[in-house]
Amino acid sequence: MYRSAKFAAAYTAVLAALAFWGLGLERGPRPPLSARAQADREASAAVARDFGTDGADLVLMVENAGRGDLFDREAARALRGVLAAVRDLAEVRAALAFDQVPAVGFAGLVGKGLLPGEEADEDGLRAARRRVADHPLVTGHLVSTDARKALVFVVPAEASPGSKQAAAAAIEAAARVATEGSPLRARLLGKVPVDLSREATLNSEQVRFLIIGITLSIVLAWILFRGIGPMLLVVTPVAFGVFLTLGLLGFTRVEMGGLSQVVMPVLLMLIGFTNAAHLALGIRRECSMGLARREAVWAAQRKLAAPCFLSAVTTAAGFGSLLIAEASIIRDFGRDCALGTLLTFASVMLLVPQLALTRLGRRLCEEPRPAGDAGREPLLQNLAERAAAAILDRAGAVVGIAVLGTAGCVWLASSLRPDINVRSQLPDGSEVAAGMVAADGAFGGIQPVRIAVSWGEGVGGDPFEVIREVEKAVEREPLLAPPLSVSNLVAMASSFSQWFTDPDRILKEFPPEQVGKLYRPDLRRALVVSRAQDLGVATYAPAYDRLEARLAELAEAHPGFAFRLTGEGVDLNRYLHRMVTDMALSLSVAALAILLVITVAYRSLRVGLIAVLPNLFPLFACAAGLAALGKPLSMEIVCAFSICLGIAADDSIHFLSRYRAGLESGMTVADALVGAFVRVGHVLLVTTVIMVAGMGSILFSELPMFRNFAMITCSALAAALLADLVVLPALLKLFADRSGRACGAPRPPAHPPAHPPAGSG
Numbered sequence: 001m002y003r004s005a006k007f008a009a010a011y012t013a014v015l016a017a018l019a020f021w022g023l024g025l026e027r028g029p030r031p032p033l034s035a036r037a038q039a040d041r042e043a044s045a046a047v048a049r050d051f052g053t054d055g056a057d058l059v060l061m062v063e064n065a066g067r068g069d070l071f072d073r074e075a076a077r078a079l080r081g082v083l084a085a086v087r088d089l090a091e092v093r094a095a096l097a098f099d100q101v102p103a104v105g106f107a108g109l110v111g112k113g114l115l116p117g118e119e120a121d122e123d124g125l126r127a128a129r130r131r132v133a134d135h136p137l138v139t140g141h142l143v144s145t146d147a148r149k150a151l152v153f154v155v156p157a158e159a160s161p162g163s164k165q166a167a168a169a170a171i172e173a174a175a176r177v178a179t180e181g182s183p184l185r186a187r188l189l190g191k192v193p194v195d196l197s198r199e200a201t202l203n204s205e206q207v208r209f210l211i212i213g214i215t216l217s218i219v220l221a222w223i224l225f226r227g228i229g230p231m232l233l234v235v236t237p238v239a240f241g242v243f244l245t246l247g248l249l250g251f252t253r254v255e256m257g258g259l260s261q262v263v264m265p266v267l268l269m270l271i272g273f274t275n276a277a278h279l280a281l282g283i284r285r286e287c288s289m290g291l292a293r294r295e296a297v298w299a300a301q302r303k304l305a306a307p308c309f310l311s312a313v314t315t316a317a318g319f320g321s322l323l324i325a326e327a328s329i330i331r332d333f334g335r336d337c338a339l340g341t342l343l344t345f346a347s348v349m350l351l352v353p354q355l356a357l358t359r360l361g362r363r364l365c366e367e368p369r370p371a372g373d374a375g376r377e378p379l380l381q382n383l384a385e386r387a388a389a390a391i392l393d394r395a396g397a398v399v400g401i402a403v404l405g406t407a408g409c410v411w412l413a414s415s416l417r418p419d420i421n422v423r424s425q426l427p428d429g430s431e432v433a434a435g436m437v438a439a440d441g442a443f444g445g446i447q448p449v450r451i452a453v454s455w456g457e458g459v460g461g462d463p464f465e466v467i468r469e470v471e472k473a474v475e476r477e478p479l480l481a482p483p484l485s486v487s488n489l490v491a492m493a494s495s496f497s498q499w500f501t502d503p504d505r506i507l508k509e510f511p512p513e514q515v516g517k518l519y520r521p522d523l524r525r526a527l528v529v530s531r532a533q534d535l536g537v538a539t540y541a542p543a544y545d546r547l548e549a550r551l552a553e554l555a556e557a558h559p560g561f562a563f564r565l566t567g568e569g570v571d572l573n574r575y576l577h578r579m580v581t582d583m584a585l586s587l588s589v590a591a592l593a594i595l596l597v598i599t600v601a602y603r604s605l606r607v608g609l610i611a612v613l614p615n616l617f618p619l620f621a622c623a624a625g626l627a628a629l630g631k632p633l634s635m636e637i638v639c640a641f642s643i644c645l646g647i648a649a650d651d652s653i654h655f656l657s658r659y660r661a662g663l664e665s666g667m668t669v670a671d672a673l674v675g676a677f678v679r680v681g682h683v684l685l686v687t688t689v690i691m692v693a694g695m696g697s698i699l700f701s702e703l704p705m706f707r708n709f710a711m712i713t714c715s716a717l718a719a720a721l722l723a724d725l726v727v728l729p730a731l732l733k734l735f736a737d738r739s740g741r742a743c744g745a746p747r748p749p750a751h752p753p754a755h756p757p758a759g760s761g
């Protein structure tokens with residue numbers, strides 16, 4: 001480590017300048033998705049080019065909030081005003097609603113008469129209500145069966161994200177004005193409102209939880225070190241490390257995801273604080289052993305640099321394992337946290353020793369102990385020694401219980417299933433989330449599911465017959481809304497008149513823009529449309545698999561026809577399912593990486609294997625708790641597991657480092673374990689309390705996914721403390737060889753020193 005104050009100051013100034021520069025750089029959208037997700041998007045885009053957009057971006061749901069329906073006089077008048085106001089907006093290209101669907105009479109198509117005009121009397125309103133109820137293209141699709149709700153699919157004037165957001169704001173404002181004083185209520189749903197609602201919450205919580213993290217660090221440092229100087233000595237390097245991370249990430253020119261915005265700064269503050277606390281307590285301990293302040297700083301830095309570095313590496317490995325995930329938000333979070341962990345470690349190891357040599361560190365060594373501490377410390381040490389002795393005396397029983405308990409947790413956790421939905425990513429009380437629930441109940445969902453049917457030139461077989469078979473395949477899935485296709489147009493018209501029997505003749509009676517949304521004979525393509533609810537990946541993934549299997553059977557039965565299942569609902573489901581699956585794989589990668597790091601660091605495969613159980617037990621215990629509570633394995637939970645595996649390994653490393661130091665000084669295995677328990681145990685307890693308190697603050701987040709993340713992280717850290725102070729010592733005692741080489745330590749000298757060296761490690 002650097003011992004030159006001038007060099008450290010210059011180095012810090014350069015890094016600070018780079019961080020300020022990075023914070024001012026403009027950030028853009030994330031890079032393209034993975035190959036699989038990109039293929040799904042390209043297929044959806046191809047369908048959109050041929051048949052138009054699926055309407056998933058902006059969906060306006062208008063409902064009668066009173067006792068009546070949309071065909072009450074006041075409601076109908078307000079609905080006409082809403083539709084006119086939205087269509088007049090410069091930000092809107094089109095707004096598809098039921099008033100644009102042709103009505104059908106005994107003489108054929110009779111024009112757009114589904115929404116009565118201003119002149120309609122009560123009889124006219126009742127007649128319009130009946131026409132809508134009997135219309136197969138409207139009821140259940142654009143108007144709910146009770147006629148209280150209607151959907152308006154809005155196409156923004158431009159496809160850029162900024163234009164879509166501007167259109168959303170304009171639509172909400174126009175609908176608010178048009179429904180004022182009426183019984184109608186309008187809510188904007190779809191991808192764009194979901195993103196806006198989530199982004200607004202993330203922006204507010206980023207500032208809030210960053211302030212909480214800094215405040216908590218200050219308070220804990222004050223309690224732990226009892227002085228402004230030591231408090232600043234600990235908090236300043238950590239805050240600088242977080243600031244440095246945020247600044248240098250600006251050079252990626254990529255927007256930060258939600259997890260990186262809210263969770264990452266708090267995590268880095270807490271991780272950095274634990275390292276800074278370890279180092280500061282080490283300096284204080286060396287001073288208490290009689291060393292001068294400069295020598296104490298150098299001794300603590302020399303003894304703690306290696307374990308703190310290993311802790312940073314294992315934590316970064318846990319974060320880095322997220323880089324294999326498909327979701328860019330998860331990859332970026334893993335990358336950002338891995339980089340931030342290493343930068344914060346470097347900041348702590350660079351600045352804490354330098355600040356300790358200034359006036360800030362004077363009270364760290366010279367502060368008098370409060371009255372009563374002199375008698376309290378031996379009492380606590382005596383209790384710790386008794387607890388350690390009790391654990392070691394029953395090492396076999398402790399390990400047996402741990403193994404059986406872990407096996408039971410693994411068995412219980414095996415029932416977990418991956419699941420995630422959109423509403424879990426929205427804040428509590430979100431109008432968008434409430435609107436999605438209402439739309440799911442009234443329309444069977446608003447997430448579009450589209451099946452593209454294509455056929456080659458000269459292919460035999462009736463396309464309309466094949467389309468009807470696709471509809472039957474969709475109807476076999478009760479989770480999907482009733483399908484809609486060109487065959488519905490044909491059936492609807494032919495049911496009213498005997499002259500409407502030829503499909504080509506029938507379709508000429510409809511407006512071309514209506515037919516073109518479902519049928520393109522010029523391209524030899526057709527579309528079958530359905531919708532899905534926001535019930536989660538676990539619910540719909542099997543349904544989509546079954547539907548794709550039926551489409552494959554149809555392709556075999558009708559040579560020359562091809563089918564592609566696509567749409568926002570399908571793409572989102574596949575994307576989220578792969579996200580959770582890939583993150584489960586990242587957990588395995590993190591476990592192997594940490595095992596490798598510990599094995600190499602301590603030059604012992606035995607130690608690496610011994611460390612597996614204490615580090616995996618917390619995760620399986622939390623997973624078993626989730627299974628017992630009936631909770632799913634969601635994205636944020638798997639992410640928390642990967643992170644906690646790296647953080648939990650920190651405790652093992654500090655314990656193993658102190659244990660090895662005891663062996664190297666000539667202690668027996670039992671004495672080295674007791675010494676490690678006493679010297680490191682209270683530090684691990686303090687740092688775990690700090691971590692749990694810090695992450696516990698996120699339990700007050702408005703986003704359910706962040707609360708789940710905090711809950712799992714706190715539970716895993718608490719379980720990790722128990723495993724590293726109970727299970728790990730028992731394992732080391734049980735599997736240590738006679739020469740005490742369980743930690744890769746050299747054989748003890750022939751004449752061990754009478755007194756172990758000062759310091760804790």
